[in-house]
């Protein structure tokens with residue numbers, strides 16, 4: 001692991017790292033915020049943050065205003081990149097922003113030419129936590145959150161791995177990727193045409209099955225430009241009703257899809273996770 005940059009922030013440290021990933025077969029970048037007093041003798045729990053389309057590890061750390069609250073709570077934050085990167089990594093043939101680079105959708109691709117590098121599910125759930133828990137002063141207590149494509153990733157991971165993550169939250173998630181344009185484009189290319197393989201990457205389907213319960217908190221703005229065509233949070237509510245699974249979906253009048261919305265409500269999500277991680 002190589003340090004790209006390190007900055008003191010809110011009494012803690014914001015550090016960007018670069019490392020070679022065995023799973024994505026390329027160099028990956030991620031960012032960490034370590035709160036004040038985090039040390040080998042005082043390890044802290046971790047919130048994983050998964051960002052949305054076009055993002056890198058930098059958007060959340062710079063725009064969400066999360067570090068102040070994480071410093072107060074004694075919570076580390078890890079923000080991975082949104083896809084593999086590099087000259088050898090294939091991208092959308094038209095250079096569209098909603099697929100390929102910056103748009104890994106947190107799946108393990110099975111189809112050529114994507115499968116060699118686009119293994120973001122395994123990278124985020126296995127390789128990255130193992131690396132972080134070996135190298136940094138953190139515990140194995142983990143929570144996960146994300147935005148849009150990353151909200152989809154966080155929900156899918158939390159619902160599938162409740163023994164590895166204690167709580168899950170999302171801002172403006174792609175709630176039912178099996179039936180929206182962004183999701184259909186990505187899942188068909190990364191996973192092929194067999195829609196039974198898509199189900200494991202669809203939060204609404206996973207909730208409808210009620211395989212597990214994990215605390216779930218979701219925020220959504222009513223003026224989000226992607227709400228009706230892409231995000232469809234009502235599908236999560238329908239699935240939760242159908243399977244009698246408790247989830248909380250808060251709708252907020254007038255907020256859009258941007259980080260201004262995330263910054264407005266991020267504190268309540270950090271506190272939600274801190275309470276389930278046992279530090280609040």
Ligand SMILES: N[C@@H](CCC(=O)N[C@@H](CS)C(=O)NCC(=O)O)C(=O)O
Nearest residue numbers: 052053054055059097148149258259
């Ligand atoms: N074409 C737009 C749509 C993509 C978009 O809205 N991305 C969201 C996530 S789905 C985002 O977080 N963008 C980066 C940012 O606001 O910092 C763009 O490139 O910004």
